[in-house]
Amino acid sequence: MSLFTVDSNNVFGTGVAEAGTYNVKIVKAMVNNSSNNNQYISIDFQVLDGTYKGGQIRYQNITWSTDDLENSTKRFNTIAVAVGASDGAVIDSVAQFANAINGKQLTIDVDWAEPNNKGKIYLEVRGYHQLSKDPSHPNGVKRPDANNGNPNVGIANGSATPNQSSDPFANSGNSIDISDDDIPF
Structure with a gap:
């Protein structure tokens, strides 16, 4: 009896390769402290439908700054309204807010950010x-290359062909190249 059958559609780590508008579920909302001693929530989203169904958009940080309460309130309020919080609901802490939004569904607009300090x-x-x-709608804009504007960096070229050997891990002559741009750290 076999243990399982390999299925490339049933894997962890599915990513989203295009900017656009996506229907998502918040799958993680974790509270952290910044170097300025402000609390922030790191949010991971999972796409609910379309081409990138199951793909994740990770590490989105929302900071509550005690030095800028007006904008902090607007930032958190925008998310609260998007997930369906009622007017008049009172939020007592960043941790309470993180717990309340975890598992909620909303629609987000995403675009490619400026390169980070490592050029990613x-x-x-x-x-x-x-x-x-409406369904999620990728806009066709893929990850640009920080050095020359190439929108296809990090996207594998070519496709693998089925392995004819009885060993599913045997070298089929095709290589799999994973760019540093595809790794989130």
Whole structure:
């Protein structure tokens, strides 16, 4: 009896390779402290439908700054409204807010951020909206190369062919190249 059958559609680590508008579920909302001693929530989203169903948009940080309460309130309020919180709901702490949004569904707009201090470019949430009845809509803009604007960096070229050997891990002559841009750290 076999243990399992390999299925490339049933894997962890599925990513999102295009900017656009996505219907998502918050799958992780974790509270951390910044170097300025402000609390922030690191949020991971999972796409609910379309081409990138199951793909994740990770490490989106939302900071509560005690030095800028007006903008902090607007930042957190925008997400609260998008996930369906009612007017008048009172939030007592960043941790309470993180717990309340975990598992909620909404629609987000994402685009490619500026390169980080290591030159890596990742998707960044630019807008939060109530969950749309329309399907997710990638816009075709793939990850740009920080050095020359190449939108296809990090996307594998070619495709693997089925292995004819009885050993599913035997070298089929095809290589798999994983770019540093595909690793989140």
